[in-house]
Amino acid sequence: MVIPEFCAWLENTALGTEIRQSTWMFPTIETLHVLATVMVVGSVTMLDLRLLNLAYRDRSIREVHEDVLPWTWSSFAVAAVAGSLLFTSSATKYYHNFTFRMKMLFLLLVGINAVFFELRTYPRVMDWDREARIPLAAKMAGAVGLLLWIGVVAFGRWTGFTK
Amino acid sequence: MDLTEALQNFCDWLANTPLSLKIQTITWIIPAVQTIHILCVALVMSCMAMMDLRLIGVAGTRRPVSVAVSRFVPWVWGALPVLLATGTILTIGEPSRELLNPYFRTKMATLVVVILITFFVQRQNKKDANYWEARKGMAALAGVFSLLLWVGIVTCGRWIAYY
Numbered sequence: 001m002v003i004p005e006f007c008a009w010l011e012n013t014a015l016g017t018e019i020r021q022s023t024w025m026f027p028t029i030e031t032l033h034v035l036a037t038v039m040v041v042g043s044v045t046m047l048d049l050r051l052l053n054l055a056y057r058d059r060s061i062r063e064v065h066e067d068v069l070p071w072t073w074s075s076f077a078v079a080a081v082a083g084s085l086l087f088t089s090s091a092t093k094y095y096h097n098f099t100f101r102m103k104m105l106f107l108l109l110v111g112i113n114a115v116f117f118e119l120r121t122y123p124r125v126m127d128w129d130r131e132a133r134i135p136l137a138a139k140m141a142g143a144v145g146l147l148l149w150i151g152v153v154a155f156g157r158w159t160g161f162t163k
Numbered sequence: 164m165d166l167t168e169a170l171q172n173f174c175d176w177l178a179n180t181p182l183s184l185k186i187q188t189i190t191w192i193i194p195a196v197q198t199i200h201i202l203c204v205a206l207v208m209s210c211m212a213m214m215d216l217r218l219i220g221v222a223g224t225r226r227p228v229s230v231a232v233s234r235f236v237p238w239v240w241g242a243l244p245v246l247l248a249t250g251t252i253l254t255i256g257e258p259s260r261e262l263l264n265p266y267f268r269t270k271m272a273t274l275v276v277v278i279l280i281t282f283f284v285q286r287q288n289k290k291d292a293n294y295w296e297a298r299k300g301m302a303a304l305a306g307v308f309s310l311l312l313w314v315g316i317v318t319c320g321r322w323i324a325y326y
Contacts, residue, residue: 027321027322027324027325030321031317031318031321031322034201034317034321035208035314035317035318037205038201038204038205038208038209038317039205039208039209039212041202041205041209042205042206042207042208042209042210042212043209043213045205045206045209046209046213056234063225067222067223067225071209071212071213071222150198150202153198153201153202153205154194154195154198157194157197157198157201158194158198160194161193161194
């Protein structure tokens with residue numbers, strides 16, 4: 001298996017060592033990670049709630065999609081970079097951590113849900129956007145996304161409490 | 164007996180109440196409550212970012228400022244009581260970690276200021292839907308201030324753990 005060796009190498013790079021030993025770097029990067037994460041989750045929740053017909057009802061799904069997702073994606077990029085740096089500081093520890101693995105699994109599921117929605121459900125949005133009833137597939141994407149993101153946040157926060 | 168000493172005594176007393184002891188001994192309570200807290204932070208932060216960016220004039224510009232203010236502010240008033248309740252549980256569980264912490268105090272002071280700004284933005288908007296549209300400079304200033312203060316609140320919140 002190459003992953004444990006990769007982790008050992010990663011945390012012993014100058015960068016990993018620096019983040020681990022510095023008193024201010026980890027909290028600072030972590031703050032950035034939290035700020036970006038709350039923007040990701042909050043903005044994508046707006047779209048999810050629209051898909052569930054629980055918010056933004058006066059605007060088309062396409063409009064909400066266009067307005068909200070660029071912020072989601074740019075925040076996600078920041079969260080991913082900051083998260084990777086945090087991982088670098090103690091790669092082996094995180095790799096073996098159960099809650100961290102669950103968080104990654106939930107992120108993967110979030111990704112699958114999003115890709116499925118973008119490739120299968122959203123391309124035909126023009127057909128159903130102006131109708132009173134939102135198709136089940138779109139509602140499901142919203143509900144599943146919402147629940148999975150809650151899981152990502154919960155496991156992420158729990159990781160901070162584990163050794 | 165000075166104020167710090169009185170506060171210290173209060174923390175010691177609070178930490179020994181049955182409720183606090185319960186929160187301290189049941190290990191999942193604090194991570195679970197923190198998760199709810201941060202999910203609400205995600206809602207507040209993204210709603211405020213959307214409103215502030217609209218006030219500044221860089222996001223959601225297809226719709227007037229008044230729409231953004233009346234869409235996003237109610238979510239903040241809805242989430243704040245949950246944040247207050249979960250924050251109170253965390254404080255009862257670890258009184259001196261919070262009440263004697265300069266980051267916690269800064270966070271609370273900043274929160275009061277930003278609530279007043281948000282309340283003012285909403286009130287002027289209710290009185291006159293064109294209020295902020297007609298005062299672009301002041302709107303941008305309010306947006307910048309509000310955004311910076313919310314980022315400050317999240318930053319202080321995370322740094323509480325490192326004092």
